[in-house]
Amino acid sequence: MGYNARRAALSIIELFLERLAPYGLKPVDFSVMSTIHHNPGVTSRQLCAALNLLPPNLVGLIQSLEARGLIERKPHPHDGRAVGLHPTDQGIALMQQAEQTASDLEVEKTSRLTAAQRKTLLDLLQKIYL
Amino acid sequence: MGYNARRAALSIIELFLERLAPYGLKPVDFSVMSTIHHNPGVTSRQLCAALNLLPPNLVGLIQSLEARGLIERKPHPHDGRAVGLHPTDQGIALMQQAEQTASDLEVEKTSRLTAAQRKTLLDLLQKIYL
DNA sequence: TATTGTTATACTCTATAACTATA
DNA sequence: TATAGTTATAGAGTATAACAATA
Numbered sequence: 001m002g003y004n005a006r007r008a009a010l011s012i013i014e015l016f017l018e019r020l021a022p023y024g025l026k027p028v029d030f031s032v033m034s035t036i037h038h039n040p041g042v043t044s045r046q047l048c049a050a051l052n053l054l055p056p057n058l059v060g061l062i063q064s065l066e067a068r069g070l071i072e073r074k075p076h077p078h079d080g081r082a083v084g085l086h087p088t089d090q091g092i093a094l095m096q097q098a099e100q101t102a103s104d105l106e107v108e109k110t111s112r113l114t115a116a117q118r119k120t121l122l123d124l125l126q127k128i129y130l
Numbered sequence: 131m132g133y134n135a136r137r138a139a140l141s142i143i144e145l146f147l148e149r150l151a152p153y154g155l156k157p158v159d160f161s162v163m164s165t166i167h168h169n170p171g172v173t174s175r176q177l178c179a180a181l182n183l184l185p186p187n188l189v190g191l192i193q194s195l196e197a198r199g200l201i202e203r204k205p206h207p208h209d210g211r212a213v214g215l216h217p218t219d220q221g222i223a224l225m226q227q228a229e230q231t232a233s234d235l236e237v238e239k240t241s242r243l244t245a246a247q248r249k250t251l252l253d254l255l256q257k258i259y260l
Numbered sequence: 261t262a263t264t265g266t267t268a269t270a271c272t273c274t275a276t277a278a279c280t281a282t283a
Numbered sequence: 284t285a286t287a288g289t290t291a292t293a294g295a296g297t298a299t300a301a302c303a304a305t306a
Contacts, residue, residue, distance in 0.1 A: 001239070005255055008135045010182070016132055127242045
């Protein structure tokens, strides 16, 4: 099961890398940007917990996304230690396109599955790790 | 989909590493040994194709498994360039136990799924990458 | 004392180029 | 010329320890 899930993931990621390259987003960048996009003000720690990343490995990603003007770091309203991460207008525009591209490639890569099977597959996978 | 498949795979692999450590087998070692176990005489190239590995990364694995006395390298009957990989009695004995352990942990890790759902999940995953 | 974010660094995994021996 | 196996090495991904600032 672990083997098959890994092979399926790598198969999708292979096409993902190709299709999302024009946006300058690798899978981890995409998942970070997507989480910030749909949860403005999220902190680094929350991102790490949600995406199963380690804090030291997130630092460079955040710095890179900020340098590209895709996100902004704002002081957290209630915690002076934390920093809220917000998408810029440019980041929002990029993610709207990137998420459509990702959705399209996912359907293409799972073209041997029906829509119902795609939903079943997602549900079963999440029952394993959530 | 790629994200969920990866998270599920990593979740299973995490427990796999723990449970198979007593056998000295990491996931890639297990899949290599399992393929040799069930396909005695298989070549390195065939292993690479079946498991999606690159030849340079297989060399060290094979040498390690041979040094541990789990496999033997025998001349290929029809191709002087190739080497057939065969499990030793010790390797067969190890894999019989290791495969049972792996099967058990897989059922445990997917305990929120029924047997029918486990089969469905495997079928759907294979439809993506095969 | 615990937590957020960070730096430095080590370790593992994966990928590429080039070589040899044989087909 | 093409393929099997190998070597060396580069690059990406992942991991731990330790630190400053704030709770």
